[in-house]
Amino acid sequence: MAETRAPDSTRRSERSRRAIYDAALALVGEAGYGRTTIEGIAARAGVGKQTIYRWWPSKAEVLLEAFLARGEQAAEAVSDPALPDTGDLAADLKQVLRLTVDELTDPGFEAPYRALAAEGVINPELGARFVSRLLEPSLQLYVDRLRAAQEAGQVAAGVDARVAVELFVGPLTHRWLLRTLPLSHAYADSLVEYALRGIAPR
Amino acid sequence: MAETRAPDSTRRSERSRRAIYDAALALVGEAGYGRTTIEGIAARAGVGKQTIYRWWPSKAEVLLEAFLARGEQAAEAVSDPALPDTGDLAADLKQVLRLTVDELTDPGFEAPYRALAAEGVINPELGARFVSRLLEPSLQLYVDRLRAAQEAGQVAAGVDARVAVELFVGPLTHRWLLRTLPLSHAYADSLVEYALRGIAPR
Amino acid sequence: MAETRAPDSTRRSERSRRAIYDAALALVGEAGYGRTTIEGIAARAGVGKQTIYRWWPSKAEVLLEAFLARGEQAAEAVSDPALPDTGDLAADLKQVLRLTVDELTDPGFEAPYRALAAEGVINPELGARFVSRLLEPSLQLYVDRLRAAQEAGQVAAGVDARVAVELFVGPLTHRWLLRTLPLSHAYADSLVEYALRGIAPR
Amino acid sequence: MAETRAPDSTRRSERSRRAIYDAALALVGEAGYGRTTIEGIAARAGVGKQTIYRWWPSKAEVLLEAFLARGEQAAEAVSDPALPDTGDLAADLKQVLRLTVDELTDPGFEAPYRALAAEGVINPELGARFVSRLLEPSLQLYVDRLRAAQEAGQVAAGVDARVAVELFVGPLTHRWLLRTLPLSHAYADSLVEYALRGIAPR
DNA sequence: TCATAAGCGAGACGGTACGTCCCGTCTTTAT
DNA sequence: ATAAAGACGGGACGTACCGTCTCGCTTATGA
Known part of the structure; x- marks a missing residue:
């Protein structure tokens, strides 16, 4: 069991x-994930390669942490990460899904997010981390909002909120990942309408 | 205009x-997409590297064609590729989605399919080919079945069948690709129930 | 016994x-053996590193072959490699040892030759090749000349010519390798005088 | 003039x-000079790397001092370092050269001595120190003995003792460094006989 | 007596080179 | 002309050390 001496964090x-986070995100944005190399990140960050290998096991992990770090910076600016609750469930969901569409289309965001998702599709370990650190926290916000609506009688009592969330998010992600058809605010609105009817109280 | 002369097919x-198809699928299954190399495919297939480079532009294309070729073999065995139409839309969709769940979980199928999907997420050209050659044809079967149901008055008239399809397929694919939660027949059934209510006539 | 597939020569x-020979000799001459790297040789020769690793096991072997190749070029220009035999043994040996002094002092020759000798001191395999391919052939010329002198009665009959050679060459090499004292024609002449008396007939 | 402050010795x-001396000599003996690293010496000695860099300028210097320190230990045990003078010059020289042969063949001695000699061949600064601290002192003992013999009329008056020394030591060192032919007591004896005749009085 | 500054073990850091793997191209020989 | 074979120039990999640096921790004075 030749444990390779853990570094002193x-x-x-x-x-x-x-510097590594910045370089990684910049390179993935500019050249794409496949053409981003550890050597390139190290060079751009003005850092020795070993400094990357010492702290991360793979290019994908570097990118995941870089992405998370950026997310945390952004999160500090926002006081309350919860989804809006104006009482109008449909309007609230449309607003959030429209924002999601905008985000998924944002050039600075799209490349690294795609890269991480794709890597997670193939690599289960990274995928698990991607999901637990990035995806589930935001899905949980939907779950919370749907539970609140459920208590307000706007969603059928028997509905599993976690499954219901995927009625909204699943199709959107599907279009985005596989690029079957273009994403748009209109599509987000349609999804909300169809899915909301599906889980409405009788 | 020294156009690199196209080979005589x-x-x-x-x-x-x-042999290349077999080697490619086997290697992706055994070692994963990232560890599958053109040299490895050539060696395993007992083929010169140039024979691969002559006929395919990239590793991803080899795999896509290998996958398609296998699909065509399977298709020859089936006379009618259409979705079942027993008149009971819910039952028909549940059956198909359950089969899809089984297929996505099949060890021999999963690795290359994930590899192609992931590559398509990052590489738009390959993604487009992946969608048009593999994904859309099967989505079209859903569209056809939903249109038939629509004519039978089982689906609201105003519903866009192409969008509706994604209510079923999107969440399933989302779970499979990102491994958020396990796929199961029960989940497939839930999806059909929720989504079908969402597009039901008033 | 995983024999690493021999390349097709x-x-x-x-x-x-x-190009590799030229680059190796040039770099050793300019930067010294320690600062000469395989990467540097490859870059200067306009060659992939693998092309070096494919054909040579080490930097020292590259240099040895480069040196031999240069020697062979030089040898082609000379018809008879034998030592001069004017009948005057002392004069002949002085001439050859003086030439050797000049060669060992030649800037273009010295650096690679020192590098090889030093590597051979530490690495017995390379040392053996260095000796058998470079050193012994020239020592043999001395042996031949001394044997001729022996037959002419100018050297005592019982003398082992191979040992006698070292009386001339050993001290010279010792001074050169270890830089104890400067090499000079006068020193070469002294050596010939002392050593020749040592092996003269009674 | 920000002179890097000399450490307080x-x-x-x-x-x-x-500990550093011991580790250095041990590692050179076990792994060879090329595979001995400063990090390895530090680790084996249980010492920080900086402790080496603070006191020595290079790996070669560490080894040279380690070797010298060991030599001094050995020298303390001996009262008189001078060569024997029994009056029989040939016998005295044979005895010393035979001891030298034994020493050069001693496994614990050979590896570091070769390493230093080889490094000195390439690196003139180290070579100079190697010669002045290790080699010349012992050559001087020969010079002294030969001068004594000269005064006793056993060596020709005109002979330069410093040059004469090399007639004995040069060939021996040549064989040892380059491994042209095996060292043996018989070879040492032959050298003494030939060389002594070379410098004998008329 | 006790701060204070040196040497020290430890090891992270920016780098360079290693030797290997694979890329995509090209050339040779055989079918 | 295609194919098997594989050498080639090239680029990135992940590792090993380089020599520098910064951290706490003895330890040994001199204020």
């Missing part, structure tokens, strides 16, 4: 960590 | 083509 | 081989 | 110094 260089 | 070796 | 690129 | 750890 208290002595880690925060400066290098940030 | 009439003299192409059918033997090599098949 | 009939398809070897003569062009690359020569 | 009064506070130097004798314990570490010795």
Whole structure:
């Protein structure tokens, strides 16, 4: 059991960590995931390769953490991450799905997010981390909003909120990942209408 | 205009083509997409590397054609590719979605299909071919079945069948690709129930 | 016994081989053996690293062959490699040892020759090749000349010519390798005088 | 003039110094000079790398000092380092050369000595130190003995003792360094006989 | 007596080179 | 002309060390 000596994380260089995140996100955005290399990230970050290999097991993990770090920065700016609750469930969901459409179409966001999703499709370990650290937290917001609506009698009592969430998010993600048909606000609205009828109280 | 002369496909070796397909599918299944190499495919197929480069532009294309070729073999065995139409729309969809769940879980099928999907997520050209050659044809079967139901008054008249299809297929694919939660027949059934209510006539 | 597939030497690129020799000798001369790298040789020769690793096991072997190749070129220009035999043994040996001093002092020759000798001191395999391919052939010329002198009665009959050779060459090499004291024609002459008396007939 | 402040040698750890010497000699003996690294020496000595870099400029210097330190230990055991002078010059020289042969063949001695010699062949600075600290002192003992013999009329008056020494030591070193032919007591004896005749009085 | 500054073990850091794998191209020989 | 074979120039991999640096921790004075 030749455990390869774990590095001492208290002595880690925060400066290098940030430079690596920036370089990784920039390169994936510019050249694509396949043409982004560890050597390239190291060179752009002004960092030795070993500093990357010391702290991350793979290119995909670097990108995942870089993405998470960016997300946390963005999250600090927002006080309440919860979905809006104006009482009008349909309007609230449409608003959020429209925002999601915008985000998925944002050039700076799309490339690394696609790269991570694709890597997670093939690599179960990374996929699990991708889901638990990035995807599930935002799905949970939907779950919370749907439960609130359920208590307000706007959603049928027997509906499993976790499954219901996928009625909204699943088709959107499907279109985005596989590029079957273009994403649009109109499509988001249609989804909300169909899916909401599907889980409405009798 | 020194156009790199296109090879004469009439003299192409059918033997090599098949060996390449077999090797490609086997290697992706055994080692994963990332660890499958053109050299590896060539060696395993007992073929020169150039024979691959002559006929395919990339590893992904080899795999896509290999997958299609296998699909066509399977298709020859089936006379009518259409979805069942017993008149009971819910039952028909449940049956098909359950079969889809089984297929997505089949070990021999899953690895290359995931590999292609993931590559398509990142590579738009391949993604487009993946969708048009593999995905859309089967989605079209759903569209046809839903249109028939619509004419039979089992689906609301205003519903866009192409969008409706995604209410069934989108969540299922989402779970499979991202492995958020396990696929099961019960989940397939739930999807059919929720989604069908969403597009039911008033 | 996983024999690492030997390359097909009939398809070897003569062009690359020569470029590698030139680059290796130039770099050792310019930067010294320690600062000469395989990557540097490959880059300077305009060659892939693998082309070096395919044909040579180490930097030292590249240099040895480069040196031998240069020697062979030089040898082609000379019809008879034998030592001069004017009948005057002392004069002949002085002439040859003086030439050797000049050669060992020649800037273009010294650096690679030192590098090879030093590597051979540490690495017995390379040392053996260095000796058998470079050193012994020239020592043999001395042996031949001494045997001729022996037959002419200028050297004592009982003397082992191979040992006698080292009386001339050993001290010279010792000074050169270890730089104890400067090499000079005068030193060469002294050596010949002392050593020749040592092996003279009674 | 930001001279990098010289370390305070009064506070130097004798314990570490010795551990470094031991580790260096052991590693060179076990793995060879090329595979001995500063990191390896530090790890084996249980010492920080900086402790080596603080006190020595290079791997070769560490080894040279380690070798010298061992030599001094050995020298303390001997009262008089001078060569024997029994009056029989040939016998005295044969005895010393035979001892030298034995030493050069001693496994614990050979590896580091070869490593230093080889490094000195390539690196003139180290070579100079190698010669002045290790080689010349012992050559001087020969010079002294030969001068004594000269005064006793056993060596021709005109002979330069420093040059004469090399007639004995040069061929021996040549054989040892380059491994042209095996070292043996018989070879040592032959050398003494030939060389002594070369410098004998008329 | 006790701060304070040196040497020290430890090891992270920016780098360079290693030797290997594979890329996509090209050339040779055989069918 | 296609095919098997594989050498080639090239680029990235992940590893090993380089020499520098920064961290706490002894340890040994000198204020």
